[in-house]
Amino acid sequence: MNAVSAVTTVNTTHAPLASAVRRLGILVVHNDPVPEAEIWRAAPAGVEIVTGRFQLHREPGQEYVGEKVDTFLTPAVRRTIADLIDAGADALALGFVSASVFGGPEFDTAFTAEVPVPAFTAGQALRHRIDELAPARPLLVAPPWFTDDTIAAAKTYLGLDPQTATRRFDLGPEWATGARQDLFDRGAKNHVPDTALRDQILAAATPATDAVVIPGSGFRTLAAAADVTRSLGIPVISANSAVLEYYLSTW
8 A cells, every 4th residue: 555646625615714724634545535525514614624645555356454554654655644734734534444443443553653743543533432422222334345344343443242233335236246345446435325325224223223333434424424313313423524523522
């Protein structure tokens, strides 16, 4: 894995540029537009988002199972981080949950120690929010590209019981062929309608469900999560919403 370039985007719709503006830098996979779009939309006035990308090299059919921080932090990735800081980021989030899911808290700790500004991972933000709410009967809703092994690893990392109720988003029969782990790169990230995700969550929830947990930074969930909360009156904890909440509550 390495980064070939850094691209920054800035949200200036909420407030004019001023010295009091806060800037969250997010580091995301090269072909993942979702974290910046969702965090950008949800950010309150006075908060801007700057984005850097890194290249994730994965052969077709290969399942990503994590890596050590010293492997992840190539010179190119370090340059991207430096560019985010030069762009004014006062904190930095790694928007790639799978790195934490397979690397564990050890990856999170080692990553944040290497970043010269306050830093955290999307995985850490998810864990923090789950610990904060302490749901007794959560429903885990997985992206369609999460394999069974990834779902099991996510439950372990997030501190959820292995028997936690789980629903993997169903893309429909037209996506039924090929390796599940290839779906994201094949474009499935652009085929998750808000209403379909909402309806599948509502169908999977039971009267005992007291929270919905949605790992996966590349899983577009913002609108569906709002609808589910309105319908069921329970919190929806997604990777991208957790990143923004953690940043706002910590710095």
